Amino acid sequence: MNFYKKWFWPLVIPSLLLFTMVILYPFIMGVVNSFLAWRGTYYFDPDTGTRATSMFKSFVGFANYKEAFQDTRFISALVYTVKYTFIAVIFVNVAALALALMVTKITKSSGIYRTIFFLPNMLGGLALGFIWQFIFQIIFTDILFSPEALYLPFLRYMTQDSTKALFALAMLNTWQYAGYMMIIYVAGLNNISADYYEAASIDGASYWYSFRKITIPMLMPSFTIVFFMTLANSFKLLDQNVALTDGEFGTRLLAMQILRTVKDTAPPNYGKAQAQAVIFFILVAGITLTQVAITKRKEVEM
Amino acid sequence: MKKSLIVVLVLLMAFSASVFAQGAGEADKGYDIYVYNSKGENAAQFAAMCAAYEAETGIRVKNFSIGSGQDHMETLRSEMNSRQMPSIFSIQSLKELPEWKQGGFVLDLNTVTSGDFAKMVAAIPQGLRLSSDGKTSYGIPYNVEGYGFIVDRDMLSELFGPSKVDAVLLDIKAATYEEWETLVKTIDAWITSPKATSVKLNGKSYTLASSKGKLSKNLNGVFAVMGAEKWTYGDHFINVALNAVLTSETEAQQADDAKVKSLKGALLAYAKALDLKTSYLAGLKGRAVRGQDFVSSSNFGYDQAVQIFADSKAVFFKQGNWAFGNIAGVNPAQAERLEFVPVKMPFQSQDIKRTDGTTVAKLNSSIPVFVPNYYAVNAMVPKAEQQKAFDFLYWMNNSDTGKKYIVEEFAFIPYNADPETTTVPNSLGNSIIDYMASGNTLSAPYNGAPASWSGDVVGLRIMESYLTKRNWTASDYEAIANYAIDQWLAMK
Numbered sequence: 001m002n003f004y005k006k007w008f009w010p011l012v013i014p015s016l017l018l019f020t021m022v023i024l025y026p027f028i029m030g031v032v033n034s035f036l037a038w039r040g041t042y043y044f045d046p047d048t049g050t051r052a053t054s055m056f057k058s059f060v061g062f063a064n065y066k067e068a069f070q071d072t073r074f075i076s077a078l079v080y081t082v083k084y085t086f087i088a089v090i091f092v093n094v095a096a097l098a099l100a101l102m103v104t105k106i107t108k109s110s111g112i113y114r115t116i117f118f119l120p121n122m123l124g125g126l127a128l129g130f131i132w133q134f135i136f137q138i139i140f141t142d143i144l145f146s147p148e149a150l151y152l153p154f155l156r157y158m159t160q161d162s163t164k165a166l167f168a169l170a171m172l173n174t175w176q177y178a179g180y181m182m183i184i185y186v187a188g189l190n191n192i193s194a195d196y197y198e199a200a201s202i203d204g205a206s207y208w209y210s211f212r213k214i215t216i217p218m219l220m221p222s223f224t225i226v227f228f229m230t231l232a233n234s235f236k237l238l239d240q241n242v243a244l245t246d247g248e249f250g251t252r253l254l255a256m257q258i259l260r261t262v263k264d265t266a267p268p269n270y271g272k273a274q275a276q277a278v279i280f281f282i283l284v285a286g287i288t289l290t291q292v293a294i295t296k297r298k299e300v301e302m
Numbered sequence: 303m304k305k306s307l308i309v310v311l312v313l314l315m316a317f318s319a320s321v322f323a324q325g326a327g328e329a330d331k332g333y334d335i336y337v338y339n340s341k342g343e344n345a346a347q348f349a350a351m352c353a354a355y356e357a358e359t360g361i362r363v364k365n366f367s368i369g370s371g372q373d374h375m376e377t378l379r380s381e382m383n384s385r386q387m388p389s390i391f392s393i394q395s396l397k398e399l400p401e402w403k404q405g406g407f408v409l410d411l412n413t414v415t416s417g418d419f420a421k422m423v424a425a426i427p428q429g430l431r432l433s434s435d436g437k438t439s440y441g442i443p444y445n446v447e448g449y450g451f452i453v454d455r456d457m458l459s460e461l462f463g464p465s466k467v468d469a470v471l472l473d474i475k476a477a478t479y480e481e482w483e484t485l486v487k488t489i490d491a492w493i494t495s496p497k498a499t500s501v502k503l504n505g506k507s508y509t510l511a512s513s514k515g516k517l518s519k520n521l522n523g524v525f526a527v528m529g530a531e532k533w534t535y536g537d538h539f540i541n542v543a544l545n546a547v548l549t550s551e552t553e554a555q556q557a558d559d560a561k562v563k564s565l566k567g568a569l570l571a572y573a574k575a576l577d578l579k580t581s582y583l584a585g586l587k588g589r590a591v592r593g594q595d596f597v598s599s600s601n602f603g604y605d606q607a608v609q610i611f612a613d614s615k616a617v618f619f620k621q622g623n624w625a626f627g628n629i630a631g632v633n634p635a636q637a638e639r640l641e642f643v644p645v646k647m648p649f650q651s652q653d654i655k656r657t658d659g660t661t662v663a664k665l666n667s668s669i670p671v672f673v674p675n676y677y678a679v680n681a682m683v684p685k686a687e688q689q690k691a692f693d694f695l696y697w698m699n700n701s702d703t704g705k706k707y708i709v710e711e712f713a714f715i716p717y718n719a720d721p722e723t724t725t726v727p728n729s730l731g732n733s734i735i736d737y738m739a740s741g742n743t744l745s746a747p748y749n750g751a752p753a754s755w756s757g758d759v760v761g762l763r764i765m766e767s768y769l770t771k772r773n774w775t776a777s778d779y780e781a782i783a784n785y786a787i788d789q790w791l792a793m794k
Contacts, residue, residue: 041382042405051406137600157594160770249766266753267401268375 034064034275039267064275073264074276076250077257080162084253085234088170092230095178100185114186117179125176129243132172133159136244162250169251172240177233181226188222189215220299227295228288235284254280331386333364335690338381338388340675341444342370343627347711354703361690382407389683389691393441393676395749396551399434402678409681409688410438419692422699429550429745430717432676436552441676442695445714448734448743449538449622450642450669451525452629457617460515461489462508471641473504475667475742479648482666483578486524489617490582493521493589517614523584526616529592529602529769534620535576536761540786541670541748542645543572547655554750562790567653569783575647576764576782577774584616597769604628612636620645623715623730630728640729642737644669665744669737672746673717752793759793760786 004011036058037044045052052058068074099117103110120128136158145152158168192215200210238255245251247260258276262268339348345367352363366381366388368374374392381388382405393399393408402408411423423439432441453474455467462470477485481503488501488510498512511518528534546568547561548554583590586606595601605628611619612632619625630637646666654660679691698704699718708714709724715731716724721739725732737743748756763785768778 039401039405040379041401041407044404049404051404134600137598141595141598157598160594160597160766248762264754264758266397267404268379 030274031278033271034278035059035061036271037064038271038274040262040270044267060271064269064271065279067269067272068276068279071272073252074257074261077252077254080166080250080252081235081254084166084169084237085231087166088173088234088237089227089230091170091174092177092181092234093226095174096181096226097185099178099182100189103182104186104189114179114183117182119179120176121180123176125237125239126243128172128176129240132168132175132240133244136168159245159251160249165245165249165251169237169240169244169253172244173234173237176240177230181230184222184226185219188219192218217298217300220295224292224295224299227291231291232284232288235280235287332362334362335389335687335694336364336366336386337677337691337694338378338391339365339367340374340378340392340394342368342372344712345370347707350711351698351704351707354707355694355697358703359693359697361694363694387680387682389680389687390677390695391680392444393432393678394674395746396432396434396555397749397753399432399440403434403440407678407680407682408440409679410440411442411679412437412439414692417692418700419696422696426717430673432673432678433552434555441678442699443673443717444675444677445673445708445712446671446717446719446734446738447622447624447674447715448642448669448671448737449620450644451618451620452611452625452640452730453618453643454517454614454636455639455641456636457517457614460518461492461510461617463511466508469506470503470508471643473506473508474643476504476663477646477666478504478663479575479646479666482646483648486578486582490524493523520614521584521617522589522615524582524617525579526584526607526611526619527580527596527602528604528607529580529596529765530599531604531607532761532765533757535764535769536757537748538622538670539576539579539620539645540569540572540756540760541746542665542744543568543575543647544747544751545656545670545744546571546647546649546653546665548745548747548750549656549658550745551747551750554747557750559791559794561655562787562794564655565787565790566783567650568647568655569786570779571647571649571653573774573779573782575645577779579620580769584610586610586615592769592772594770597765608632618643623728623734626713626728626730638729640733642669642730642733644742664742668742668744669734670746671734671738671743672749751790755790755793759789 036055037046037052037060038058043052043055043058044050045057046060047057103113103117106113123131140158141156144150145155154164158164196214196218197210200214205213236255237253238259241247241251241253241256242259247253247256252260254276258273258280261273261276262270265272337352339345341348348367349365352365355361356363368377374394375398378388378391382391387407391402391407393402399408411419414420414423422442426439426443428436430443430446431439432443433439453471455471458470459467474482474485481501485501485503488499492499492510496510496512496514496518498509500507500509502508514521544554544565547565548557580592580596583592583596586601586609590596590602600606607619607621608625608628609632610616612629614636626637626640629640644667649662649665651662654662654665677695679688679695681688683691698708699716705716708716709726713726713728713731715726715734715738719735719738721735724735726735760782764782768774768782771778
């Protein structure tokens with residue numbers, strides 16, 4: 001214990017320095033820039049209509065925020081992201097929990113299944129997006145669900161309709177994250193003592209009853225983490241969105257909207273993009289913190 | 303808690319200080335000029351050219367080319383934010399100019415008044431200058447590019463007979479839109495049941511072969527089209543229509559509401575021509591129709607359309623000379639036989655609003671030839687470095703070594719090429735030079751339209767709402783034209 005007390009600062013400073021450099025400093029600059037007419041390579045002076053002589057001359061107050069909220073693309077991306085998050089959180093959690101229950105139940109070669117389910121997580125988002133683009137456009141549309149085979153119109157042309165694309169993205173995302181979240185659920189499930197189930201079965205509880213009354217309450221700490229991660233990940237989804245639909249057919253999510261703002265405007269309005277990013281941060285932080293607070297309250301000690 | 307906060311703040315300040323203090327002393331940068339090249343395709347050849355310059359003159363050149371397909375603006379912006387800014391950077395069109403002008407990065411080359419470089423700047427043809435008002439000039443063109451319907455001479459030979467190839471090519475170039483439409487429909491019918499039908503082109507009669515040949519037996523449609531690539535019908539196809547009203551990028555940028563509204567007739571013609579082009583589609587696995595498959599990138603993306611054309615499944619393929627490499631990659635023999643024919647649209651004489659005497663016939667027998675990229679000189683670097691940048695650009699475009707690199711190594715068509723004497727090592731480039739020689743060229747006013755208007759707004763709407771639809775009606779043409787005009791006015 002004494003060692004850590006004595007060496008506290010030397011041990012902490014390297015990571016603190018890194019954190020400051022790559023997270024804190026850019027974050028603070030980002031917030032500052034959201035109040036300025038920043039154009040990426042220079043500050044714009046709205047009074048003179050030219051390059052500002054100093055950063056302070058470029059101060060525009062809340063104008064960037066106002067502009068962001070007046071931008072129909074930003075609002076529709078926001079609504080679309082909320083819808084997507086709702087669907088994705090349900091999809092990922094149901095799949096992850098089902099997989100976790102499965103691999104903890106089976107006794108033989110559960111390690112292999114765990115690895116297989118986890119594997120998609122090792123792929124990058126862009127690669128995944130392109131793989132699934134092929135799956136949706138060729139395998140789903142032309143092969144599996146074409147009129148000559150199992151004809152399911154909803155599963156065809158999923159990247160060409162904003163509602164269908166929500167489910168397409170959620171499917172892709174489930175494939176990617178379910179394995180990862182499964183690992184967390186597996187850890188949670190393994191922590192539940194078999195004694196409870198034994199006692200419950202002696203009392204004559206059915207599987208579903210003990211699932212509801214033992215598994216779910218005991219798994220609450222895992223729910224807190226998994227909900228937090230899926231919520232935040234779904235809100236921040238970018239690569240998959242770019243690769244799968246590129247925002248076409250009204251499928252722009254918030255992260256992509258921020259990225260493309262500088263392309264939609266000339267000269268590039270980085271200030272407005274930054275304001276959207278700050279709104280985005282507040283939103284994600286607010287929602288996830290609320291969620292953590294709620295699920296934490298439901299956690300039980302036994 | 304308080305203590306740690308103080309530590310964080312101190313660190314933060316130290317970090318910022320270290321960032322801003324850099325470069326306070328003017329040390330040797332390790333180069334004399336820094337050239338930023340935003341064309342990743344010729345990165346190796348560009349570096350070789352810079353080395354050759356260094357060997358000839360002793361001037362140390364640092365060069366940087368972006369990766370192929372990389373976003374050049376993001377990369378350039380971060381280079382501009384660094385202490386060692388490029389002395390020569392690139393501006394891809396008038397759309398990108400406001401940013402560098404407002405930021406004070408770009409030097410008006412017309413302010414250079416003496417020396418060979420000034421003469422070179424003054425000699426850039428008016429239509430090829432990067433200028434927002436006609437008086438300024440912000441860049442030296444990389445090269446010129448052009449596009450139209452690419453056609454394989456051997457395919458024409460099979461369709462019309464070997465002795466007729468040159469004549470038929472000339473007459474397709476000169477044909478009216480009505481003749482072109484008939485040609486498309488006749489070839490389409492011929493593909494399903496070949497028989498010796500005759501068609502009129504430029505008033506002359508040509509007869510199709512009575513049976514299919516080695517190449518034409520592969521045909522399953524008239525056009526190879528990239529339904530998933532918005533820029534092909536958004537930026538490039540629509541640009542032909544804009545030429546009916548606007549003569550240059552500058553004019554497009556300065557267009558007032560009345561002028562934008564006067565595009566109506568031309569845009570209706572655009573919609574009709576696009577309808578024709580997308581009604582006779584070739585596909586990878588047989589004849590294709592407009593519909594949801596047509597906009598999926600796995601079936602009608604860039605590579606797929608190149609494949610369709612290179613496999614001789616289509617007669618015409620609307621693309622530019624940059625596609626030469628892609629076609630040669632699939633079918634090198636075919637790539638040697640390519641020519642451009644103009645994109646034609648059903649313009650009426652009252653749709654032509656430009657006042658330079660251009661007629662419908664002239665528009666329909668010309669192809670757009672434009673500058674895709676400019677070398678700009680950085681106004682922020684020291685005067686001496688700017689002078690060295692001028693010398694480099696002059697050498698590149700006028701010395702024998704520089705010209706050799708541009709023509710032979712980059713396979714560019716030099717903007718200052720004399721069409722009578724220049725040939726480039728690829729068929730499509732030479733076809734463009736032919737159009738330059740005859741003066742049958744159009745400009746690129748779409749680059750003067752509001753940012754993202756042509757591709758990401760109009761192109762996107764056409765992709766989402768029209769290319770997915772089997773049949774178009776007159777009200778669809780109307781809706782396309784109105785949407786394009788309304789959006790331009792709203793985005794201005």
